[in-house]
Amino acid sequence: MTERPRISIAYCTQCNWMLRAGWMAQELLSTFSTDLGQVTLIPGTGGIFAIHLDDVLIWERKRDGGFPDIRVLKQMVRDHIDPDRDLGHVDRVNLEQ
Known part of the structure; x- marks a missing residue:
């Protein structure tokens, strides 16, 4: 297993960027769940x-x-780990903008 x-x-x-970092980690884990080995927050x-x-x-x-x-971040992660994966609404352009 790789x-x-x-x-x-x-x-x-x-x-005070802990909440932003935590939210991004949550979003990535929700989207990529079992495709990721870990998501780590590092205070600095x-x-x-x-x-x-x-x-x-990557950023x-x-x-x-x-x-x-978050849309861009998810696309960047996807492009690295599974370029052929469809991210659903994240990949679709909102034509009403």
Whole structure:
């Protein structure tokens, strides 16, 4: 059996970003449930908000200009672990916008 992908979310405790990190972890676990090996929250300081998939940095707040939209984050994770997977409404464009 191959090892399932691991996600880590490092967040700044000084900036009170724990709830945001926890919500993103919950969303990823809800969407990818048994496809992920773990989702880890890592408290830090200094304005950090970084998301790693295994050892690949897929989002960094300073580098990428803020926080990821959950739709974008789910698509990024999907593209790494199962590119052919349909994410349902997350993949559909809202034509009314």
